[in-house]
Amino acid sequence: MAPLTAFVLAMALPAVASAFGQDFYVGFASRILIMAMLATSLNLLVGLGGMVSLGHAAFFGAGAYVVGILATEWRGVGNYALLAWPLAMALSAALALIIGAISLRTRGVYFIMITLAFAQMLFYVALSLKAYGGDDGMSLSQRSSLPGLDLAIDSHFYYVVLALSAAVFMLYQRLCAARFGRVLLGIKDNEARMESLGYPVYRYKLAAFVIAGAVAGLAGALMANQNSYVSPNMMHWEQSGVALVMVILGGLGNIWGGLAGAAAFLIIEEALSAFTKHWAIGVGAILLAVVFFAPRGIAGLWTAKR
Amino acid sequence: MNLLEIRGMVKRFGGLAATDGVDLDVRQGEIHAVIGPNGAGKTTLIGQVCGTLAPDAGRILFAGVDATRLAPHQRAELGLARSYQITSLFPNFSVIDNVALAVQARSGSSFRFWQPVADERQLADAAQDILDRVGLGDLGQRTAAALSHGEHRQLEMALALATRPRLLLLDEPMAGMGGEESAHMVKLIEDLRGDYSVLLVEHDMDAVFRLADRISVLVAGRIIATGSVAEIRADAEVRLAYLGEDEA
Amino acid sequence: MSGVLLIEQCLNGIQFGLMLFLLAAGLTLVFGIMDLINLAHGSLYMIGAYLAATLTQATGSFLLGLPLAVIATAVIGMVLEVSVLRHLYRRDHLSQMLATFALIMIANEATRAIWGVQSLTLNVPEALSGSVAVLPGVTYPAYRLLIIAVGVLVAMLLYVLVTRTRMGMLVRAGASNREMATAMGTDIRRLFTLVFGIGAALCALAGAMLGPLLAVQVGMGENILILAFVVVVIGGIGSIRGAFVGALLVGVVDTFGRAFIPSTLRAFAPPSVADAAGPSLAAISIYLLMVMVLFWKPQGLFPSRG
Known part of the structure; x- marks a missing residue:
């Protein structure tokens, strides 16, 4: 029941934060949840299917650009969340289908590098979109609109993010336990054997890649709203690296790995930056410690204790 | 023929x-x-x-x-099913899950994203039957990596049998x-x-x-x-x- | 396009390719022999450039500052190998990426803390600031010619080192069969440290040589790191010869792309579009090259493992 307790606490957050006059934390929590969605989608690839992608931010950025471009090109209607967000997912899924179809013909290190290469290509495409800010990126004049809610209010937006991320975590959990998840785990453990048992391995991997891409696209669409800003840096390889770091930090293949990793990374960053402007050194040192002392990640530590 | x-x-x-x-x-x-x-x-x-x-x-x-x-x-x-000369199993799966994964391969689509495998009793039952047949019936809950060499060979055979091959x-x-x-x-x-x-x-x-x-x-x-x-x-x-x- | 321009761009491409080779040579050896994905390789390049700038200013001479920076960076690299990286050789690629990503964060922030956020300038030595006639009617900057000369010299030295010495024999054995190299004796640990030190020295040499042409700033390592990885993958992981061919290929394609794609594009598209898309297309061409090579030869041009 721990997830339910956590969900109830998360529901109460905006009220508590505003009671203490700390409204900043509502936006901060939204950012954590959005990054957790991105990390969870990557965990589906890396933790479940053993596909180490260093280009996952491409789909995150693509989702963000869909929101940004629709809002500029099609004032009013282009702002509808119910139009823009599904479109963001669809475009990211389509890109994942193309990129995955080619990349999944390679394995191991070559897969890492080829996903990186595709993400860099999209990064440079975004850089060349002078009409949409080029390398400066573009500011959004307002958040997407949803009937019945005012997403410009941080707490409203937070509740939407909370609901969507809860849905993503639930989807991930169901996937893990369902046939599809077993197949992915099997592929991670012994791909050749899966093939000889009669599983069309490539198709399963591609399906996972597309699902992960779509979820990353949704996270990107939400992040564009959260920051009211879209830039090519959302697709930069370091962003992919951060997502990967969050997954490993949180716990590979663990249902809560994405959330734990995103929360830990952003909270550490926030906490250290209160003390020193050179907080990145501290974050780096903590990550090194995790590699050497907690190889199964934070969620792994917690599961081990129980 | x-x-x-x-x-x-x-x-x-x-x-x-x-x-x-x-x-x-x-x-x-x-x-x-x-x-x-x-x-x-x-x-x-x-x-x-x-x-x-x-x-x-x-x-x-x-x-x-x-x-x-x-x-x-x-x-x-x-x-067509095969066993491998050099044992090729799913080392991180339990013994019964190894076989259940093989059974699953030949019992309908695995593009199922929602229903937990644990609810599909027939997969585990079929897997248990095969484990009994190869003489691993009591070791279902062990991790595959923890078996002896001879047991690995038996499990290898179980995986091949589980796909109901011709x-x-x-x-x-x-x-x-x-x-x-x-x-x-x-x-x-x-x-x-x-x-x-x-x-x-x-x-x-x-x-x-x-x-x-x-x-x-x-x-x-x-x-x-x-x-x-x-x-x-x-x-x-x-x-x-x-x-x-x-x-x- | 004129013949003069063509020759000039050829030389530019070779010059950039040779510097990429310096980076890729160390990277491919570490990758091939120790099976280590070292994302922090670019940080050594950055550190080398900063040290060269500082030491040149302190000694008043580039010719003194450069070798000092190379030696200092080699020492830093070896300390890094002994203290952190050595413990990662037997870990999986994900742990390696997490740990070396953490090192990037630490190196970048430490650099900011020591040298500040402003980029440093490293000036071309007075004596080399002019141009030389390489062919009748074709002049080329003397400093860039020096870079080419140094690059060729180092490539030849490396070739001799790898093919003619006992150490080189061990390195080659290690790249094609790690177990065998490990079985050869206890001095393998020292060999690894030494190889890493040489790799770091080559990084510093590239950083210092390119310093006067590019800005010496934080983040310079990450961009060139990705290009170096592209070179390594194109050439075949662990292959020095592959790194050499791959580096020249990437250097020339990148330079020609930047020089000719925008102008070619202007013939077909309005200038505004061409100017925006041109540089991006040029950058993308490198990654396309890699995808095509991997499609044709999944193990790179010179696979070193049977």
């Missing part, structure tokens, strides 16, 4: 022909052994039957279907086994007779002579003789090429 027909199978590595025009038939219901000295092309032949190696020439008919260009998973769907390709099932384990495995294969057609590639001559309905002898990439155990024992050419002069 022939379940498997191999005609003129060739595979070259560089200039060297590992299989050089192999013709081989496996009849429905028989245990057909392939023997041959090291380097005769047995491993290559297995790769070509399973589809992990593309042939340079030749044809494979499996259950009346031209399987020459099919991918490994497509051949498995037609009913043809079982066993790649040296006795490899690395002690006398007792070996005898157990022979008994296990003996029990398969009638239920499955088996293509057995094996070094252990005693086992082959005891199990096989027919034997094919592979030497330097070609089948030099095919016949019953008695015929192969009597064949002068086989004795010269393979069984060694001292036995002749």
Whole structure:
């Protein structure tokens, strides 16, 4: 029941934060949840299917650009969340289908590098979109609109993010336990054997890649709203690296790995930056410690204790 | 009736022909052994039957279907299952989940994203039946990596059986086994007779002579003789090429 | 396009390719022998450039500052190998990426803390600031010619080192069969440290040589790191010869792309579009090259493992 307790606490957050006059934390929590969605989608690839992608931010950025471009090109209607967000997912899924179809013909290190290469290509495409800010990126004049809610209010937006991320975590959990998840785990453990048992391995991997891409696209669409800003840096390889770091930090293949990793990374960053402007050194040192002392990640530590 | 027909199978590595025009038939219901000295092309032949190696020439008919260009998973769907000479399992899965994963492969689509596998009792039940059959019935909850070598070989066999194959390709099932384990495995294969057609590639001559309905002898990439155990024992050419002069 | 321009761009491409080779040589050896994905390789390049700038200023001479920076960076690299990276050789690629990503964060922030956020300038030595006639009617900057000369010299030295010495023999054995190299003796640990030190020295040399042409700033390592990885993958992991061919290929394609794609594009598209898309297309061409090579030869041009 721990997830339910956590969900109830998360529901109460905006009220508590505003009671203490700390409204900043509502936006901060939204950012954590959005990054957790991105990390969870990557965990589906890396933790479940053993596909180490260093280009996952491409789909995150693509989702963000869909929101940004629709809002500029099609004032009013282009702002509808119910139009823009599904479109963001669809475009990211389509890109994942193309990129995955080619990349999944390679394995191991070559897969890492080829996903990186595709993400860099999209990064440079975004850089060349002078009409949409080029390398400066573009500011959004307002958040997407949803009937019945005012997403410009941080707490409203937070509740939407909370609901969507809860849905993503639930989807991930169901996937893990369902046939599809077993197949992915099997592929991670012994791909050749899966093939000889009669599983069309490539198709399963591609399906996972597309699902992960779509979820990353949704996270990107939400992040564009959260920051009211879209830039090519959302697709930069370091962003992919951060997502990967969050997954490993949180716990590979663990249902809560994405959330734990995103929360830990952003909270550490926030906490250290209160003390020193050179907080990145501290974050780096903590990550090194995790590699050497907690190889199964934070969620792994917690599961081990129980 | 022939379940498997191999005609003129060739595979070259560089200039060297590992299989050089192999013709081989496996009849429905028989245990057909392939023997041959090291380097005769047995491993290559297995790769070509399973589809992990593309042939340079030749044809494979499996259950009346031209399987020459099919991918490994497509051949498995037609009913071809294999065991590996070097154990190939899912080390991080429990023993029963290993088998359940194999059962799942042949029981409908696995593009199911929502319903937990744990709810599908029939997968676990079928897996338990097979574990009982190979003698691992009590070890279902162990992690596969924790089994002994002999148990690994039994689990390897269980995985192959779990896909309900029409043809079982066993790649040296006795490899690395002690006398007792070996005898157990022979008994296990003996029990398969009638239920499955088996293509057995094996070094252990005693086992082959005891199990096989027919034997094919592979030497330097070609089948030099095919016949019953008695015929192969009597064949002068086989004795010269393979069984060694001292036995002749 | 004129012949002069063509020759000039050829030389530019070779010059950039040779510097990429310096980075890729160390990277491919570490990758091939120790099976280590070292994302922090670019940080050594950055550190080398900063040290060269500082030491040149302190000694008043580029010719003194450069070798000092190279030696200092080699020492830093070896300390890094002994203290952190050595413990990662037997870990999986994910742990390696997490740990070396952490090192990037630490190195970047430490650099900011020591040298500040402003980029440093490293000036071309007075004597080399002019141009030389390489062919009748074709002049080329003397400093860039020096870079080419140094690059060729180092490539030849490396070739001799790898093919003619006992150490090189061990390195080659290690790249094609790690177990065998490990079985060869206990001095393998020292060999690894030494190889890493040489790799770091080559990074510093590239950083210092390119310093006067590019800005010496934080983040310079990450961009060139990705290009170096592309070179390594194109050439075949662990292959020095592959790194050499791959580096020249990437250097020339990148330079020609930047020089000719925008102008070619202007013939077909309005200038505004061409100017925006041109540089991006040029950058993308490198990654396309890699995808095509991997499609054609999944193990790179010179696979070193059977």
